[in-house]
Amino acid sequence: MAIKEFKLPDVGEGVAEGELVTWLVEPGDRVEEDQPVAEVETDKALVEVPSRYDGVVEELFAEEGEIVPVGNVIISFRVDEDDEAPESAADTDDGPAEPSEAEVDDTDVADDTDAADDADAVAPGGRTFAPPSVRRLARELGVDLAAVDGSGPGGRVGESDVRAYADEETDSADDEADDAPTPKPIDIGSEDRGSAVTKRGGGDDSDAAAGGASAGATATEPAGRDRTLAAPATRKLAREFGVEVDDVPTDRTREGEPFVDEAAVRAYAEADASSAPPTDVTGAAEATDAAEAACTAGATAADPEGTVIDRIPYRGVRRTIGKRMEQSKFTAPHVTHHDTAEVDALVDARAELKPKAEAAGVKLTYMPFVMKAVVAGLKAYPQLNSELREEDEEILIKGEYNLGIAVATDAGLMVPVVRDVDTKGLFELADEVNDLAARAREREITPAEMKGGTFTLTNFGAIGGEYATPIINYPETAILGLGAIEERPVVRSHADVDGGFLDEADGSTVVPAPTLPLSLSIDHRVVDGAEAAAFANTVQDHLENPLLLLTE
Known part of the structure; x- marks a missing residue:
């Protein structure tokens, strides 16, 4: 083998x-x-x-x-x-x-x-086998894995074995601490705490001996170390006493690193407290007042993490999203154009096509209609279907229409790309969007399926939003945000509607009608405001008159 x-x-x-x-x-x-x-x-x-x-x-x-x-x-x-x-x-x-x-x-x-x-159980060379999580736990508890008897198959070490061994070590250390002589104060006169630390860890022989006695053992590892192993309970105790674990003298080691237990921390803290110089009454009163003021103001300097309820690693997809958003926002000067489409006819068209889509096994949403309308806008105003190459000082106008669809997942926003939208029908687009979105949420999407986009759509209306200022999916030059389709007040000619609120002056009427809010963000280095507005108008025309989509 x-x-x-x-x-x-x-x-x-x-x-x-x-x-x-x-x-x-x-x-x-x-x-x-x-x-x-x-x-x-x-x-x-x-x-x-x-x-x-x-x-x-x-x-x-x-x-x-x-x-x-x-x-x-x-x-x-x-x-x-x-x-x-x-x-x-x-x-x-x-x-x-x-x-x-x-x-x-x-x-x-x-x-x-x-x-x-x-x-x-044991690798070549006599090394103990244990999963990474068990090795991590052993390091945290200061346990030497080689000394642990594994209870798993073939003697494999598990978490319960490590915890049991650590508990035995703690009990043994406590027994030793009970038998140790009572710590005696160190006479350091008017020296500050820094001097005391120096004497405990690395002074002359008499000082080192005194420091070791105060900790209940002779310290062979100097104070002020760069790394010290200690159990979580020991570190918590050290924080309560205001003690740095790296300053506690010790002659114990684990895996070649200095190891400190609770008994050593207690002895060090008691010795430090007994050697502190007396404080005058005035100073104590001022300190008390300052502490009360800090508490009243809600200060958390002594415990800056006291209100933290969770820690979420900033890496993977989340870190990538952050970097790209930062790059886009601080590279491309964003301008957002807002408009609203009146989509009565679109709602009716989808309702009429929905049974046919269901018969074909397709869930028909409004997204395919919007995608087709966007392609019509991009054909009319190709500057929005482009990429700015700053190094080459040129703007690349893209000849394909690959639309990214932003999908919210547990890991963050992912943008799968639907390619060649101009060549596909509504049902085909609906089926592809549903498939990509489902696989993105299940984290089954491949990197290749999220590349090559030329324009992006984000549907924040799915969770009830209306308007937003979406950030461009750099290096693209535009992104269109879709609000929720809801009935909102619109002004119509009185001749076109029945009911509503009539304005006698011009014959107009305010009526409720389904509308779709649009939020178009552009890279103002490439796209002018007038061009963005004209693009939005073209998209609106195709959404308000769905028969125009048949020409795309």
């Missing part, structure tokens, strides 16, 4: 990194070639990463939630020599890989399941 490492491949065009969202396997699982082993979220989509080997999962090198650069090793497999897949560019930087140092002799490895289970 041999150990084969697998690197994160380029799961999308030009993707440099991805967030490992979910592991679909764990060490000891047998996998087949092309079987998905992980879900990775890039700045464009959520994709599954398939195995290149038939074999057994040896080790996972990344944790769920970790950002992994393309080309980094994420998983390794135990592979039979006869089953090895040929090396490819995804697995090596400079051609065929050298034989792995991790290759092992399979002469003593049985082919039955029991032998495979026994091999799951």
Whole structure:
């Protein structure tokens, strides 16, 4: 057998990194070639990463939630020599890989399941097997995984094993603390806390001994460290005492790092409090007044995160949306043109076609009608179907009509593209839009299906909006926002309607009618205001007179 490492491949065009969202396997699982082993979220989509080997999962090198650069090793497999897949560019930087140092002799490895289970517990070199989440928990609790007895198959270490071991260590540390001599104050005279820290951690022998005694142990690790391992409960206690964990002396280590427990924090805090210089009454009163004033004003300087109820990682699709919105808003000078279309005839046309669409298995919304109307506007005013190439100092007028449809998903806004809208009928467009939107919400859309757009539509009216100032999907030069189709007051000629509020002066009447609010944002470097208004008028004409759509 041999150990084969697998690197994160380029799961999308030009993707440099991805967030490992979910592991679909764990060490000891047998996998087949092309079987998905992980879900990775890039700045464009959520994709599954398939195995290149038939074999057994040896080790996972990344944790769920970790950002992994393309080309980094994420998983390794135990592979039979006869089953090895040929090396490819995804697995090596400079051609065929050298034989792995991790290759092992399979002469003593049985082919039955029991032998495979026994091999799951420890990797070559005696390293303990545990999922990434368990390794992360061990680091947080300051537990050495090599010392933990696993209760899983083949001795695999689980979270319960790590927590049980940490509890035993804590109980043992508490017993030691109970038997330790009572901490004595350190006489540091008028020196400030900074000096006390220096003496505790790195002064002469007598000072170091005094500092160690105050903490209940001789500190061999200097105070003011860059990194200290401690359990979450210990860190919470340190915050309550106003103590920096990195300043607490300790001679204990975990995985080669200094380790501090609650007993050491308490001893350090008590010694520090007893050595603090007395405060005069006036100063105490002023400090009390200042503290009360801060509380009255709602200050949270002592606990700046006291009101935080959740932490959401800013990465993946959300980070990409943010970067693109920032790029668009601060690159293209936005101007938004608002207008309203009176869509009585459009509502009637959709109602008449809806049964035929249902018979064809298609859900007919208003979006296909709007898409056709937009194409009519783009043909009349092609400047809105363009891209500004600043480096080349030219404006590219596009000859195809590929419309992006913004879709709200749990991960943020995604914009799948419907291509060649000018060549497709209403039912065909409706079916394609519904399919793309459904797959976008399920995170099954591919990066290729979100590229190549020339103009974008966003339907905020679906959740009750009316007008907005949509941000252009850069490098496009325009985006059209659609409000909710609702009955609103409109002015009509009295001869055209029955009822309503008659204006005797001009014979007009105010009546309720279905209207569609439009919000058109343009890149003012490319599109002038008059051109934007003319485009909006063309779109309105085709929405108010749906028979015109038959010409598109």
